[in-house]
Amino acid sequence: MDLLRFFTAGNVDDGKSTLIGRLLFDSKSISTDIIETLTKQSKTKGIDTDIDLALLTDGLRAEREQGITIDVAYKYFTTPKRKFIIADTPGHIQYTRNMFTGASNANLAIILIDARNGITEQTKRHTILSAILGIPHLVVCINKMDLVNFSEEVYNNILLDFNAFAKPLQLKDISFIPVSALAGDNVVSKSDKMNWYAGKPLLEFLETVEVKENEQNNAARFQVQYVIRPQTTELHDYRGYAGKVFSGSYSVGDKVIVLPANIETEISKIEKHQQEVETAFENEPVVIHLKDDVDISRGSSIVKVNELPxxxxxxxxxxxxxxxxxxxxxxxxxxxxxxxxxxxxxxxxxxxxxxxxxxxxxxxxxxxxxxxxxxxxxxxxxxxxxxxxxxxxxxxxxxxxxxxxxxxxxxxxx
Amino acid sequence: MKQKLDYLDQLENEAIYILREVAGQFEKPALLFSGGKDSICLVHLALKAFRPGKFPFPLVHVDTGHNFPEALQYRDNLVKEIGENLIVRKVEDTIKAKKLQDAKGKFPSRNALQTYTLLDVIEEFEFDACIGGARRDEEKARAKERIFSVRDEFGQWDPKKQRPELWNIYNGKINKGENVRVFPISNWTELDVWNYIKREKIELPNIYFTHERECVVTESGQLMANSEYLKLDGSDVLTTKKVRYRTVGDMTCTAAVESEAYTIEDIINEIKEAKISERGATRMDDKISEAAMEDRKKSGYF
Missing domain, CATH: 2.40.30.10 (Translation factors)
Known part of the structure; x- marks a missing residue:
């Protein structure tokens, strides 16, 4: 099973928290005690519909009082196909920095549009920020379709507007889904009210989209986080450079250069969890040993001679x-x-x-x-x-x- | 070259990366160890991050005096086995030294009192970073906290002043007297922790598995283990049940759940079917108010 990190952005009024609540609720990721608490809170807030799903993600007192999302909330759910990490980020311009925080590690963005309003300043802002951050996939959910009589025409017009606006941004992969988060149409299961929509409901889309890493090049990149030097009698000369392979791979015998010091040497040993390995792959935390005793400290990069940054x-x-x-x-x-x-x-x-x-x-x-x-x-x-x-x-x-x-x-x- | 990584590998990689950032950025870090499954996982991850070297930090246990004896036994065995330093500071001593009011009631929880001891031990050793096993899925205020969470000199969390935290970049710069709480397994869920324990064959205190125990049933229906710390009266009925613990905190505030789970596989199946959240099922300390956790964090809790 793999992992997909995505973020949602939007105003409270666009139904962002409701959509997340719906994904968690319908995928049975919310426990009964939490539903009970929410029901109680929803009643005190005078909300008639079953429960206010937005209360799930607004975890701070100030957010509940003001009815807005101020900071990123992380939520988790798992289906038989995938584990998901959601960064639920604020939509308001005042909290753009918090949106950046949530979006920076995401592989997919969900942009919500209220079908009644079409594209707003906020839609544009979130899409542009996603483009700046190089988010590999963008899913535009046109929400509140129930309030526009599930109209295909409304949906198509928004789609055209969006594509026209997004063209200069050169986004790699955009998909559109008409949904009603409140009622659950096209969120977890396919809606019978929008037969004109041939695509997948949101959850199925999220379960099946190929997780593309942003990195296009596979040049090997590694930064030293910490130098392991036990200085014991048995391991007197042990000197290992601990860090994570950011991209590409490293093998024993590779000719490498340490930067910025600009020293050429060779990889003599690679360890992963104290086991010697021949090759270290992308994302793996490893300990690299070099043939020559060179002066390397935290922050130094080890790169291959033929793949220079x-x-x-x-x-x-x-x-x-x-x-x-x-x-x-x-x-x-x-x-x-x-x-x-x-x-x-x-x-x-x-x-x-x-x-x-x-x-x-x-x-x-x-x-x-x-x-x-x-x-x-x-x-x-x-x-x-x-x-x-x-x-x-x-x-x-x-x-x-x-x-x-x-x-x-x-x-x-x- | 790429390898398709399992989600547990990805979570493990992230946690090891964060632990090494702590080692690289701070002068005097510490790992807060409670004897619970989450901090046991942290120790396991630290072994992967730093061996064959020693940990660049001691383990610190804030001992409330209301521990399960099994958890203490486990703690001492573990420390001996891995050969790392353990610092223990007792809430009992803080209560005496600071003339604090001890916890009252039938289930006298020192959960809030341990914040005093925690802040004292941070001051005593001048710790600039404290690694903890808190997870964002536990509670909605925790869902909002950064992985590097800066606390002022009073240990307080200010959710409105959180630093932006982007990509793999963790800013641990602080002024003297402040400290950073670091949560390497922020993105793990309860089920992830159990799946990881299973995959890595990590040993746990036996109270996580089913056993017979004499319990008292609370008004809200929770099962509390009978111990010398409870102040029971004539109205309380003791019954012996087959139970296990989903979290291991204090005997006075951690409830047991009825269970037949003998193995980790049994536990995983039980959690998958469980309808009640981990803290909801077992913690009395969160039931006080909707913002109980947020308030405790603001006053220095981890």
Whole structure:
């Protein structure tokens, strides 16, 4: 059984939480004690329909009080075909940074559209953010079909509008499903009220969609997280580099280069869970040993001589500003790319991106909460990287404020 | 080259990655060990992450004094077997030193009191990161918490100030006095934990499996093991039942469930069919109010 991580985005009014509640409820992933609690809460809130499924995902007191989703909630369910991790993210522009948090690890996005309203500013924003994050699959659920008499025409018009809007975004894979989350049409089982729709209901779609990793290239990428040195009498000379294979594979005997130090050597041994293995594959946590005793520390990359990444002290990136305090020109930050950290500075804000139209707007030199901009970042040490489009792991980074320690921005290189 | 990974491999890989990030980013981390199945899994994952080296952190047990003796026995055996350091701090001592009011009632739970001891031990050893076995599927406030959850110098969680947490990038930068709670198995469900225990053949305290036990039935119908810590009166009826535990917390706040499950396979089947959630079935501490967990976390609970 494999795993699919997806995220949902949308306003409360679009029925996002209701849709998730429906998936959990109809796939029998909610326990009776939780249903009891929800029934009680729904009654106190004066909701007549059976239970308010949105109460399932709004886990904080402030969210329940205001009836909005503020932060990401993670939910889990399993069918006989797959395990699912849902990141339920807020729709409101004010919480875009929380949406980014939930979406960054997802392989699929569900965009909800209220059939009565068609495409809104929010639909555009979420679709554009999904494109920036390079989410491999996009499922557009046209919800509340019951309120438009399950009309095929309404559905088709929204579909045309969406495709016209999304064309410049170059999304790889878009699917459309007409649903009614409240009543359950086309969520878990196929609706008998929309026979004109020939596709799969949502759950079946999620169960069968091929999980595509974002990485297009299979160049081998590995970063040292931690150096294992037992320093005991028996293991006096043991020196192993612990980390995860981000992409590609490594085998004993491979000629490698350690970056940014730029030292050439060879892999002498690979261990996985204390067992020696010949090859380490993508996503595996392993311990790599090198033939030569070289000086490597946390954050160093080990790459193959014939698959070199880029190495530079200056990168172009798309940045989302996430701090409440706006960017201060000249402000020094820490640039963190997985386990690699160096000092950096935003040298130039080339242009901003309108997150409702995807159009470039001229930069006024400012960066405020939830702004998205093309920037040039200069760093103290060489960064070992790939473009985000080719490698999500080595093409992404965060910026940390040295003074407050907050994560102030997230970026994708290229 | 790619290999099709099973979901358990993916969860394991993620947890090991997070544990190594803790080792790489912090000066003085600790692993909070309760003797329950989730923290037992954490120890197993740490063995995979750091052997043949030693753990870059000690195990810390906040001992409420209301433990199941089986869990303590298991803890001591495990520590001996793996040869790692264990630090134990007792809630009993905190109550005396700080002149706190001990828990009252028929089932006097020290669940809330252990926060004092936890914060004290963090201060005593200047721990900057505490690894815990909490999972997001347990409770709806936990479903909202980051994997690296920053706490202020009072140990408080502020859900409105959570840092964005993207991709594989964990920001563990803190100021002196603050600490980070780290939850490597955030994305595991109860069933995932059991499937993992089965796959990895991890040994558990025997109270997770069916056994006969003298219990008292609470007003809400839960089964509480009879022990010296309960304050029973004449109205309580003791009955002997075949039970097991789904979670192992304190004897005073963890209820048993009736069960015939002798093996891990039996347990997995039981959970698949169970209609009541893990905490709902077994924890009295969450029943107080809808935001009970959120409130405890805000005051320093893990």
């Amino acid at each position: 880029k190495l530079d002290k200056e990168v172009e990136a798309t940045l989302c500003w996430m701090d409440n305090a706006p960017f201060v020109p000249g402000q020094k930050v820490l640039f963190q790319q997985n386990s690699f950290v160096t000092k950096g500075i935003i040298k130039e804000i080339s242009k901003k991106i309108d997150i409702h139209s995807f159009e470039n707007i001229e930069s006024d030199g400012t960066l405020k909460l939830n702004d998205i901009a093309k920037v040039i970042i200069k760093t103290a040490d060489n960064i070992t990287y790939d473009n985000y489009k080719t490698n999500r792991n080595t093409g992404s980074f965060i910026l940390v404020n040295e003074n407050t320690n907050n994560t102030v921005a997230a970026g994708t290189i290229g």
